[in-house]
Amino acid sequence: MIRIEHLSKSFKDNEVLKSISLQIEKGEVVSIIGPSGSGKTTLLRCMNLLEIPTSGTLSIGEVQVGFNGKTPSKQQKRNVQNYSGMVFQHFHLFPHKTVLENIIEAPLVVQKRRRTEVVLEAEELLGKVGLLGHKDHYSEQLSGGQKQRAAIARMLALKPEILLFDEPTSALDPELVGEVLTVIKELAKEGQTMIIVTHEMGFARDVSDRVIFIADGFIVEQGKPEDLFTTPKEERTQQFLQKVL
Ligand code: ADP
Numbered sequence: 461m462i463r464i465e466h467l468s469k470s471f472k473d474n475e476v477l478k479s480i481s482l483q484i485e486k487g488e489v490v491s492i493i494g495p496s497g498s499g500k501t502t503l504l505r506c507m508n509l510l511e512i513p514t515s516g517t518l519s520i521g522e523v524q525v526g527f528n529g530k531t532p533s534k535q536q537k538r539n540v541q542n543y544s545g546m547v548f549q550h551f552h553l554f555p556h557k558t559v560l561e562n563i564i565e566a567p568l569v570v571q572k573r574r575r576t577e578v579v580l581e582a583e584e585l586l587g588k589v590g591l592l593g594h595k596d597h598y599s600e601q602l603s604g605g606q607k608q609r610a611a612i613a614r615m616l617a618l619k620p621e622i623l624l625f626d627e628p629t630s631a632l633d634p635e636l637v638g639e640v641l642t643v644i645k646e647l648a649k650e651g652q653t654m655i656i657v658t659h660e661m662g663f664a665r666d667v668s669d670r671v672i673f674i675a676d677g678f679i680v681e682q683g684k685p686e687d688l689f690t691t692p693k694e695e696r697t698q699q700f701l702q703k704v705l
Contacts, residue, residue, distance in 0.1 A: 461486050461622055461653055462507060462544075467516030467527075469502055476502050478677040479516070484622070484655060489648045491664035491685075492657045494674035495700060500657040503674065504624050507655070509540045520544060521621060545620030549627045551611040553599040559586065560595040563614045571618070578617070585613040589643050605636030609643055616647075623647065625656040629663075641667075661704055665689050673697045 462484040469477040476499045484490055492500045505511040507518065513527045521543040525532045532540075553562050563582040567573045586592045589609040599607060608628055615623060625644065629637040641663050647654065648667050658664050664671055665685040672682040673692075681694045689705070692698050 461488075461521065462655075463517075463519040464507070465517045465519075467503075467506060467513050467518065469499075469506055469511060470514045475514075476677050477506065477513070480677075480679060482672070482679065484653065486621075486653055487651045488669050489652075489654045489656070489667055490670045490672060491668040492655065492672045492674060493659075493661065493664055493700075494680075498675045499677040500674055501626050504546070504626050504655065504657050508544050508546050508624055509537045510546065542618075543620060544622040544624055545615040545618055546624045546626060547608070547611055547615050547628050549631050551599075551604075551607045551631075553607055553611055553614070555600040556598060558596050558598055559591060559602070559610050562599055562610060563617050566614070567617050582613070582617055585616050586610075588616075588646070589613045590639070603636060604632045605639045608632065608640045612640075612643055612647075622653045622655065625654065625658070627657050627659065630659055659704075661689070661701075673700065675700065 464480055464482045467477060467480045468475060480503060494500055502511055506513045509532060512531060515528045517524065517526045520540050523536060523539045525536050560582055563585065564578045567578040568575060583592060583595065586595050589612055591606060591609055594602065594606060599610060602610065629640050632640065641660065645667050668685050670682060671685045671688045673680050673688065675696050681688065681692060681697045689701065692701055
């Protein structure tokens with residue numbers, strides 16, 4: 461579903477991603493772990509063209525984009541962003557809209573779908589993330605965990621092929637982390653393709669088909685969670701896991 465080849469990204473002189481190659485299959489749940497500042501979020505944002513890579517290629521669905529100094533066209537960006545949907549650390553909900561309004565906004569305005577159908581689907585999604593009872597509350601009235609669940613429902617309403625999660629629980633109080641992880645686990649069970657940047661090692665181990673360890677802009681090691689967490693091959697991975705486990 462996604463193929464990345466020799467993808468690099470620099471911010472001025474700072475080369476943050478260094479020739480990353482990676483492939484994600486349909487139905488796979490892949491977690492990306494690694495020290496702070498190692499390029500995890502930048503990699504995820506490059507997959508969605510929220511950041512434009514400096515070089516390399518990105519193939520996502522039917523779309524293929526080459527970089528090497530070129531800027532993707534608006535149409536290419538749109539195609540990529542229709543195919544994948546990002547859930548952010550800080551939710552990015554509209555605070556003065558209700559939960560339901562937040563969810564139906566893009567399907568109505570961007571996808572120009574019929575209101576009755578969109579509202580029905582939104583209610584179904586709110587049921588799925590446990591927020592149907594809050595559909596008419598303003599998002600600013602919600603707890604962090606509820607906001608993040610609403611943000612997930614909002615993303616699902618656009619029916620992306622791939623969900624990209626950028627540290628979805630790191631802005632939450634510890635007691636609210638579980639409710640968001642439960643929703644993501646449900647999606648994994650349903651076969652949703654997902655890439656998750658996370659600091660929650662127990663969760664990454666539980667939910668992932670594959671875990672990728674990134675440090676200093678490189679993929680140091682990747683594998684099944686039971687292998688990577690118990691018998692990491694690379695010293696850099698061992699050092700990281702010793703600190704966080
Ligand atoms: P991680 O997600 O692993 O913590 P990031 O991808 O957020 O790492 O950041 C990797 C590096 O890229 C950091 O040194 C960060 O300061 C830098 N960086 C990220 N985004 C930008 C930006 N928009 N402009 C300049 N530097 C950035």
